[in-house]
Amino acid sequence: MQQFWWRDLRDLEDKWVGLSIEVNRPKSSKPLLHLQSGNNGRMKFMLNGSPLFWATIATSYYGAWLVRNPRPVQLESSPVPPIDSADVQEHFELPVEERFPRWCRYFINQLMNNQADFLYPGHWVARPLLPAVSRYKPVAGPDGWYFSTPAEASSHLPNWYARGEGILDNVQPHTVHWLDWGLGHLIGLHTVDPFAGRLKWWRKKAREGSLPPILLWYVGGLCSYVVIDGHYRLQAALDEGVKPDFIVLSSTKAQQIKPCEATQQRVFSSLMLQNARNSKFNVHTFNQALINTFDDRPWHWAGTHAWAGIPSDQAWCAEVTSFLTEQGNTEHLQDIIERCEY
Template identity: 30%
Template sequence: MAFRTDDTENWGLPLVGPGLLLDVPGAGRWSGRPSLHVEFTSRFRLRVSSGGQPLFWIRIDDWWHGCGVLRGTVSTPWGLPPLSAARVRDVPHEPGSSRWWEAWTWHMAKELAQATHPVLHAGRWCLRPLRLVTAREAVPYSNLPRYQTGGPLDPPHGLERLLHVERFWTEDWYGGGVPAGVETNSGAVLPLRAPSPEDNGRVKSWRKHAREGTLPPALLLYMDIVGKWCVLDGHDRLHAALLEGVSPPLLGLWPVFEAPIPENPFRREGTWFAAEAQFRSRNGGPEGIDRANRTLLREYTGVHRVAVTRAWPVRGGLEAWRAEVLACRRWNAFPADAQAWDWFTSLTE
């Protein structure tokens, strides 16, 4: 696996530090489905699985007005090794500084590369430090199906839901498309397990780090088809930050697709004129010249990087998906609104 600096500037996210591009080979352990992956079947049904067991079943409304989510009961076999106190002490740089972010980004990249139960699959991935946004700053739905590969990412928000894990719920993305449920914005953070008790030793230890400003970043994975960030690593760190009322540091991970940009001689000529004007005037000093150089590099790169979630077919298709959903509730009884549940399990619109 090869690591290199991510020079992408058009992710559209509030980035707070340097990032990496991870080029994962297509041979060996990387050639098949990773331990944590997304599966799909017809009529916009999804299953998020880990270690061969379902974490979530998701149904998206046929008109893309919302979705329903059913949480499974599986544990977390993809998990990265727990962070130790010694590892935290090994990062001596000022928290939040460029060198601090660089150290943690490289650490997480190496952990992902060496994971016993991998999250990565063959292809290119991006790992970047992110800033949490408020609900007011979050990107509103509606989320729409795309007819081209990949799309932009939406910034993470809504950590408060990490402490209120539900078994089944529906979300309103547009209004009127699904039974009444939770209104949400794109970029919501989705926990992959229930929170630890407040008196848990690791939560108490991380609370001390949160108070001192030395909390290591949590790792989030973006699923672009439903506009959500999944917590891959750091549930207890996020819990500690919420209890202390501080904004936690975050690292975002997403698969990258490089969409070719058709060559446009008029646009290219305009880019050259703008860059030459910047070089002659020197307005903005070295930073302005650097921006002009980066603009020229992007123009001649020939690709536009977007986020894309790869999905594999559900074995057995739609009928198998529905049978699993019904069995989950049969063996693990939980309350659910009758209308919402009937819609979620229906094979029709």
């Protein structure tokens, strides 16, 4: 039996920054959707015993190779049931500041009710990933899109980013990809039918501005995100040229910090001296400096648990070689096997 608890997360200025989820399920229970790892930087992303993709980290640690397994238009079972028009309208009518907290709760409740077949035991965080001003040279179209977590007042939670050129094609997916860790790639788990009626409906919602956020799972070993729910919503946004919103789910570990007492005392003494000398010393600056100096809350870093399911490096290489040979796509096979940078 598995249980879930969740609570809202707020920063130092009481601004909502995400949702905290505690997952309690038997540790021996392997989720249907899970990551497997082996030696020599090898990985497999599995669903019901079948690989959705293989991956391997380059020896330079600047990126990874991804080999996608073609899937049917839909997975056999989705962690999140289809969102209906009533849910879309209900959330669209909310005040803007309430939409993301409510969508986060919606997705977590759906995962809970459907046995959440990819959440393993431990602490998870759901955070928004929103359109932002690009830090890079402007590029026309979706390739120039940029997304990041909103600015906040020190919540000690993971921050996310993604670039439009890192969104992989799910209509005519390529089998082999080089994942540049600077892009924050979005990896779809199944293909999208460009003529599906549901895609036309989501394109309408994108034009109306009521498109629900897309649910992602951060995979630490690839510095990328897997699309858990919203393949058609993502495609609708791309087709309409409308930047979508995302919710990133990540498992986290708390890292305790112990501030240096001597440093704290020096900062405190310096602030008191400045305050005494300057009657107009900004109170907010004073308080913020004290908070930052004496803040001993743990930092939460994101990681992805993987099961040791790959027998050997030789077995992984043989499996990928056989698959790419069958696909007639062996151009980058040697680089993949040898973990060479693209």
